[in-house]
Amino acid sequence: MIETTTYPGSTGRTLSKQVILEVRQLTKRFPIGNALKLRQVHALTDATFTISRGEVVALVGESGSGKSTTARLITRLIEPTRGEILLHGQNVLKTEPRGASLKYRRTIQMIFQDPYGSLNPARTIGFHVERPIKIHQRSSHAEQAVHELLASVGLNPAEEFAKKYPYQLSGGQRQRVAVARALAVEPELILADEPISMLDVSIRMGVLNLIEQLKEERGIGFLYITHDLASARYIGDRTIVLYAGHMVECAESTELMEQPAHPYTKLLLSAVPNPESGLSTKTVQARGEIPSLIDPPPGCPFAPRCPRVMDICRQTMPTATNLTEQHWVRCHLVGSGPSQQ
């Protein structure tokens, strides 16, 4: 599964498929309630995927789907209940049981959703970009490195930006600072947790294009977390759909949008605003909302809302079925077992 065509690639799809990160059966449960009645929030269950060099994997889900939990697990801000995180093939939960090592921190970085909260209001921009350099001793000329990084994300003149404070920058500029900060350690993988959803519409594309540029020029892998299918298609090479903590479908982005297999994916696609057809278009009939994640019943989490639910759906969670080599889905309607068609 690991083709190692030599890197550097030049454009788009011909990049090497060298896997950076693999997560297997990643699960997180949060205890809630008191000692008399202990219950658990099943925030994420059995997440399994890989991210390779120069690849953008889009993780799509609505609120409560577990996408933020996934990001926090991979950056090891929280520890999983079960599962493995393999960095370059090594399970870091075994090799670094007490928390992430500096090497791990150098390899995996993150961009946060809120451009106003992810920068320290009491510190200059230069401080933010300089800290990772100093911590990991990336360069002996920190100031120059800071300026280069700021320039590389489009913040020019870099010397002036380095002296400014966050409140003097716009939302889009702050997100670029966040990218520069992530780049300071020269990571192999960057998690972008809804990086554009809080930005003004006209500057979103600029940030997405920056991510695309970094992927192509530096071969950085990205996990792009979003609730917006359109941007997932725009920037993601592969898209994974999350529902109530479970991964239900994964495919190459365009194929997912054009040939959705899971009923939830179809519902999501039909609900995205489409100016050409108007509101009264075919909404896949599925009322109701995302179920509670507290001690959920067995079976497929989408069963309560699925228009084509069967008895087996309420009893067992479907296993992944491969529709094509790149496209798998977890749905009893498509049959469980070895590949079909």
Next chain:
Amino acid sequence: MSIETSEFVNPRRTADGKEPLLDINTLYVEYLTRRGPAKAVNNVSFSIQPGEVFGLAGESGCGKSTIAHTILRVLKPPAVITGGQILFDGEDVLKMNDRQLEDFRWRKVSMVFQSAMNSLNPVITVGEQVTDVILRHNKVSKKDAYDRAAELLKIVGIEPERLKSFPHQMSGGMRQRVVIAIALALNPAMMIMDEPTTALDVVVQKDILQQIQQLKETMGFSILFITHDVSLMVEFSDYMAIMYAGEIVEKAASKEIFTNPIHPYTQGLLSSFPSLTGKKRKLTGIPGSPPDLVNPPTGCKFHPRCTRCTHKETEVAPQLTEVLPGHWVAVHAGMPLPTGNDRIGQSSVAKR
């Protein structure tokens, strides 16, 4: 779905299509800051017909939320209204005193605020919050108010048993429906909705908007719909205006704006939304950032970011001109119009 609302109905002029329900003329609103006044709304005029869904689109700082709050006169300090009229059914809202405003608010025009679903009182049941509004404006018995509240919840799609629930026991979508029910409580002639579905998931969003559309058909109110999501707005509204830096730059029927955007800002805005289907094109959005409203650019406020115009208008402010029937654009001298019209000269048509 008929609703017994005999004592709650507000006498409303029948829509004859000619007289607008809401008529805003040359509105100016400023925010007083340490560096000087910020012109948040600068010479804005538009009108809304009865039963129409009017959309106000733009990004943060364009003034759309300010206008919404100004209609109800609920802007907080340091905002000051410095000119213009807001005519509702012929009466100027800007000339009303506190008592007249009490009659006006919620009875004639109500509002669903941004993130309103997070502003429900967490320690009071949902039912009480709805009946509070009813009782505040009508001298009816508690039981009647309660019955009316149950009705309202039903028409927004919530079981009446939920009157006894607390906000934290309901999902985000349900809470937003409650807020909408509260806005409909007195059967207003117009409802203002400021980013009503931004914090909601896309499936819930569609559900709620479809419900509101149905209600609009049956109850006959107009909607002033404010959002930054232009594709959503084109779906939902009949007529829309695009705002930038406190001014309207383009005004037309929604479909028209989507298929034939003329102003460079509108074009830039529409090219910021990647599509789900069709060929993948590289999108750029709009370079730069919105201007400082205390010291905005002179002339055309968009000119520092505009990539379409070779002639940058920096002296005279552009005028809103009807370049096609029903389609208004803020044009300046020498601005190329891609629809084949001749270039607009110095003379301009009075704005609507």
Next chain:
Amino acid sequence: MDTVEKKLPVGSDPKRKRGARINIPRTSALYTLLGSPKARVGFVIVMLFVLAAIFAPLVAPGDPKEFVGATNQPPSAQNIMGTNPQGKDVFRQLVWGGRLSLLIGFGSGALMVLIATIVGMISGYKRGIVDDILNFIMNLFLVIPGLPLLVLLSAYLKPGTATVIFSLAFTGWAYNARIIRAQTMSLREKDFVAAAVVSGEPVLKIIFVHILPNMVNIIVGGFIGAVIYGIMASTGLAFLGLASTQDVTWGTNLFWAQNGGALMIGAWWAFVPSGLAVALVAFGLALINYGMDEITNPRLIAERDVKSVLRKAKLPRMRATPVVPHEH
């Protein structure tokens, strides 16, 4: 760094001086300290006393403990504030007393806040057993009655300035610690802290290099409150006779005045100056605190600005957004 030109808004208050300009970086603590008129007044008051104390040999030359003449003399050309029941010059006692009083106040305030910050921030940031233990200690000190403990400590320890500073800090640190802990707990959830963790920043650096600069307002406010407490409490202790009677402080001045029956004789000049000094310094410090609150709460300023605009345009006060027509 950005500088702020404090030009007045449209329709300014005619009572204020026009165009007062101060160039201070907007995010610095100094701006918060001096940015409002209340704060400036308070600052002036406090500085008056501080400077008088520092330059005591120039302001009130001579030994304050020197016996200068008859007891209980009213103010005269010779002793501008008269003499106290022990025949000492009141003015000298006032000015020299300020030295120790202010030293004790600022010293104990600083120590209190230092302990409070370290304990509060570590407790607020770390979860688990560390927080549990530190929180328990904090609560313990909050629950133990302060004044009796203070009295006990003063009685048993060697009398002197250091004892007073230590006792005050020992009994008073927990109050601020709790506030600092709460604020740290709230800041800990911010994304920029998570970003620092993901960058690989060690815990102590996160607390004191990333989070601490965001708490300067609270810490300075806490410090000022602690100084007020320090001055008042030490004055109170001294008045009760629990401080070293060899020292000259405002508190001991009051003690000696009361001891010698100045109240009964009606020799007000013996105790009013020191009492007034304590009150004025506390007042000045409180003003600084209020002024700082104003700066950090822009809503108050916004409301004031609009009110002055309305007043100028002679419009009635309304709860609705006001309409003030302008030429356009």
